[in-house]
Amino acid sequence: MSRQFQERLVFLLITLAALATVTPIVLVVGYIAWKGLPAVSWEFLSAVPRDGMRAGGIWPAIVGTLYLTLGTGVIAVPLGVAAAIYLSEYAKDNSLTRAIRIAIINLAGIPSVVYGLFGLGLFVLFLRFGTSIVAGCLTLSIMTLPVIISTAEEALRSVPQSFRVVSISLGGTKWQTIWRIVLPQALPGILTGVILGLERAAGETAPILFTAAAFFLPRLPDSPFDATMALPYHLFVISTQVPGMPIQIQYGTALVLLVFVLGMMLIATVIRSRARARRQW
Amino acid sequence: MNAKIIIENLSVQYDDGTESLRGISLEIPANEITVLFGPAGGGKSTLLRALNRLNDLVDGVRVTGRILLDGENLLDPGVDVVALRRRVGMVFAQPIPLPLSVRQNVTYGLELAGVRHAGKLETAVEKSLRAAALWDEVHDRLNDPAVALSGGQQQRLCLARALALEPEVVLLDEPTSGLDPISTAKVEVSLQEIKRDYTVVIVPHSVQQAARIADRAAFFLQGQLIEYGPGKDLFLKPKDKRTEDYVTGRFG
Numbered sequence: 001m002s003r004q005f006q007e008r009l010v011f012l013l014i015t016l017a018a019l020a021t022v023t024p025i026v027l028v029v030g031y032i033a034w035k036g037l038p039a040v041s042w043e044f045l046s047a048v049p050r051d052g053m054r055a056g057g058i059w060p061a062i063v064g065t066l067y068l069t070l071g072t073g074v075i076a077v078p079l080g081v082a083a084a085i086y087l088s089e090y091a092k093d094n095s096l097t098r099a100i101r102i103a104i105i106n107l108a109g110i111p112s113v114v115y116g117l118f119g120l121g122l123f124v125l126f127l128r129f130g131t132s133i134v135a136g137c138l139t140l141s142i143m144t145l146p147v148i149i150s151t152a153e154e155a156l157r158s159v160p161q162s163f164r165v166v167s168i169s170l171g172g173t174k175w176q177t178i179w180r181i182v183l184p185q186a187l188p189g190i191l192t193g194v195i196l197g198l199e200r201a202a203g204e205t206a207p208i209l210f211t212a213a214a215f216f217l218p219r220l221p222d223s224p225f226d227a228t229m230a231l232p233y234h235l236f237v238i239s240t241q242v243p244g245m246p247i248q249i250q251y252g253t254a255l256v257l258l259v260f261v262l263g264m265m266l267i268a269t270v271i272r273s274r275a276r277a278r279r280q281w
Numbered sequence: 282m283n284a285k286i287i288i289e290n291l292s293v294q295y296d297d298g299t300e301s302l303r304g305i306s307l308e309i310p311a312n313e314i315t316v317l318f319g320p321a322g323g324g325k326s327t328l329l330r331a332l333n334r335l336n337d338l339v340d341g342v343r344v345t346g347r348i349l350l351d352g353e354n355l356l357d358p359g360v361d362v363v364a365l366r367r368r369v370g371m372v373f374a375q376p377i378p379l380p381l382s383v384r385q386n387v388t389y390g391l392e393l394a395g396v397r398h399a400g401k402l403e404t405a406v407e408k409s410l411r412a413a414a415l416w417d418e419v420h421d422r423l424n425d426p427a428v429a430l431s432g433g434q435q436q437r438l439c440l441a442r443a444l445a446l447e448p449e450v451v452l453l454d455e456p457t458s459g460l461d462p463i464s465t466a467k468v469e470v471s472l473q474e475i476k477r478d479y480t481v482v483i484v485p486h487s488v489q490q491a492a493r494i495a496d497r498a499a500f501f502l503q504g505q506l507i508e509y510g511p512g513k514d515l516f517l518k519p520k521d522k523r524t525e526d527y528v529t530g531r532f533g
Contacts, residue, residue: 092340162377166439169335170390171367171446180393185380279380 029262032254039252048218053238054245056218058253063220064133064228065260068212069202071137071224072144076201077194079141080148084190087149088156089178108146113206115143120210132225136212143207144197151193155186188275195268203261205232215241231257285311285450285480286332287349293327296341301327303504305346313496314472314481316512318488319527323501325484329452332482333369334362350450367394370443374455374486376435378427383419386427386438390446405445413441414471433464440471450480458486469494488528492516500524 047057083100091097119139129135159182167177183190201207213233221228235253238245286309293302302324309315317325327336334355336342347354355365367390379386387409388402396402406423410416415437419430427438436456443451453472457465472481472494485491491498495512500521508515508524519525526532 160377162373162375163379165335165338166373166377166379167389167393168338169333169366169371169373170393170442171363172390172393173363176393180389181379 029258032251032258035248036251036253036255039246039248040255044249044252045256049216050218053216053234053242054249058229058231058234058256060217060220061229061231061234061253062256062260064213064230065202065232065257067133067221067228068136068140068208068230069198071133072140072201073194073198075137076141076144076148076197080145080194080197081152081190083145083149084152084156085178085183088153089174089182104146104149107142108150110143111206112143112204113209115139115207116209116211118142119207124211130225131210131212131214131227133212133221133228134224136208136228136230139207139211140201140204143204144201147197147200148193151196152186152190155189155193156182158189159185185279188271192268192272195264195271199261199264199268202264203232203257205236208233231260283311284308285351286482287347288328289347289349291328291331291344291346291348293324293331293336294343294345295339296343300504302331305506307499307506307509309480309482310497311480312476312478314476314483314494316491316495316498317482317484317501318491318498319501319507320532322503324504325501326454328501329371329454329482329484331356332450332452333366333371334360335366335371337362367446368448369450369452370446370448372436372439372443372451372453372456374458376432376439376459378430378435378438381427382424383427383430383438384423386442387445389442394446409441409445410438412444412471412475413437414467414474415441431464433460433467436460436464437468437471440468440475444475444479448479450482451475453481453483455484455486457490465490488530492528500527502527 044057045062046059048060049058050056087097087100091100116139119135119142123129123135123138124131127135129138163181163185164177167181168174172180205213208230212228213230214227215237217227217229231253235250235257238253239250288305288307288309291302291305292300294300305324305328317328319325330336331344331348332355336344344356346356348356350365350368354360355369379389381389384406387406388396391402391405396405407416407420410419415434418434419425419438422429427435430438436459440451440453440456457468460468469490472483475481476496483494485494492512495516497510498512498515499509500507500515500519500523502523508519508521510520514520515524516528519528
């Protein structure tokens with residue numbers, strides 16, 4: 001086998017491998033859009049479900065997912081960013097820090113249905129929050145924390161150490177240095193991690209299955225302690241639990257969920273690329 | 282001699298056992314340029330960083346001895362390190378502008394210290410940029426990002442930034458190592474200006490620079506202070522053979 005032929009063969013194979021990873025994404029989005037678009041109308045987006053969810057819209061599920069995502073953000077972002085600041089800026093390399101890191105890695109590895117069961121035990125039953133938005137947000141927060149912590153820590157660490165030394169040499173305290181220099185520089189990276197974490201929370205079914213989601217609730221939740229419909233769970237329900245379900249409503253719901261999640265991803269990408277262009281180091 | 286800083290028996294040791302400085306004693310006069318020079322690894326930068334406790338940022342450093350700034354031991358555990366660093370400013374080898382505008386770089390330290398008064402900040406910006414011989418070049422681009430300046434301008438900005446706090450002592454660690462000869466000359470000229478108001482301690486980036494600017498000079502070799510005295514003496518008639526070998530270029 002000549003070296004030239006070998007060169008071409010390898011190039012061809014790795015190009016095919018790269019294309020192979022793109023294909024499923026294009027196919028999934030294309031297929032869902034093709035099947036789902038006919039179902040999407042103003043009524044579909046803005047009305048409550050009727051007729052045992054076989055007609056009407058998915059408005060309560062959209063709002064529910066929005067509430068769950070925002071609520072998760074309110075809980076997980078401050079906690080996660082604070083933990084990342086601790087790990088990146090304050091933690092010494094000792095057994096406590098190592099224990100925290102191992103905990104975070106393990107947290108990231110737990111299957112999401114286990115979070116759901118844990119949330120049911122702790123938040124729904126023991127703390128008596130009931131099946132509610134609060135219980136769902138808390139459960140999703142625990143699941144989202146590892147993503148936020150590790151990406152935020154990464155972003156903080158990528159800020160050059162020399163900035164910290166300069167700030168300290170100019171009479172800055174550690175916190176002033178973090179607040180005025182390190183955090184602003186790390187912010188785009190942190191935001192990217194936050195959005196990626198929340199995106200996962202928005203799309204998960206298992207953690208809200210026992211903690212927040214209502215099978216059928218054709219109205220908007222009226223308090224944080226109310227249960228709610230949510231897009232992923234609604235999709236699960238109408239795909240498996242309701243006989244005689246028009247197939248296009250299933251694909252329409254899937255499309256809305258996909259747009260919701262991909263939209264968040266797009267925002268993260270825009271933030272990141274804008275910050276890269278502006279970055280001065 | 283009016284000693285601003287008195288160093289007594291200063292030793293710095295890292296936790297792997299290596300000693301960076303061994304039993305240094307030295308008096309640094311006010312309003313003069315004191316040059317710390319010698320081959321790499323001699324402990325010059327370590328000494329400089331001891332003077333504003335920047336060594337604190339490195340894990341596992343042991344510093345013993347005393348450093349008296351106006352009679353007060355700044356190695357005392359009870360010393361307010363943040364306040365100390367406002368009195369003892371530092372300029373590093375690489376120009377490291379903070380990711381802010383030119384103006385914000387100069388006012389950064391003052392704002393950290395709680396200065397809010399806009400007029401006061403404006404005055405400080407012009408005054409320190411003039412002292413660093415940079416005002417004429419940047420007065421119409423104060424709101425530009427600091428990284429847009431040339432390397433030489435950035436380094437003078439770093440000097441201005443340190444001067445804005447009106448410290449009593451200015452430490453410079455090879456401040457011209459990354460600069461072209463013209464920018465270097467500008468920095469050296471501004472050093473002659475600022476020594477009227479400040480005590481200047483500098484690690485030069487060459488023996489030639491040491492000889493050009495030194496009022497007093499200290500020669501360091503492998504963590505020890507070999508010889509210390511007026512710059513003229515060290516460079517023209519050194520007492521120690523090792524100093525002579527180094528300044529005449531026989532090693533280093």
